[in-house]
Amino acid sequence: MITYRRNFLAGGSFFFTVNLEDRRLRLLTEHVDQLRAAFRETRGRHPFTVEAIVILPDHLHTVWSLPERDADYATRWRQIKSRFSRGIPRDEVISDSRAAKGERGIWQRRYWEHTIRDENDFSRHVDYVHINPLKHGLVKRVKDWPYSSFHRMVKLGIYPDDWGGDAKTLNGAFGERS
Secondary structure (H helix, E strand, C coil): CCCCCCCCCCCCEEEEEEEECCCCCCHHHHCHHHHHHHHHHHHHHCCCEEEEEEECCCEEEEEEECCCCCCCHHHHHHHHHHHHHHCCCCCCCCCHHHHHCCCCCCECCCCEEEECCCHHHHHHHHHHHHHHHHHCCCCCEHHHCCCECHHHHHHCCCCCCCCCCECCCCCCCCCCCC
16 A cells, blocks of 8 residues: 655645546536535635635646644645535446545545745745646636636735736746656
């Protein structure tokens, strides 16, 4: 069995990528209100700050900061995924291994986690979150994607309205290693 190593840093900030099991589905944007409710309910029980988030049809990226002396993002993700899944009709394909464990077939079991190291790392990951709809060709400008904290950051004066340029100027590899 594979042992996954996670960095649990109390009070830390983390970047996450969380995917649907079937990446052809558009469940996250089709049921965005259910996803928002799952976040809200989880934050009510286990507080955390969403520093940045973008919800794409089949995956999401987010940067969280946890409270002091709290490193348990795994429970938060388990609750968000579970709450969201309970609100979605049961029409997905479920593998035998998932069925045997009583699991739904909505989410990939694992998620990508990166511990934010410093302010520069934080800024790079927040930028990556916000550029993602443009990177995936979902919009021609970052501001055109409705499911993003980009709009909140524009209101706060952190980003200009035209940040990120447009699809013509994006080099296709923003924020990723070559």
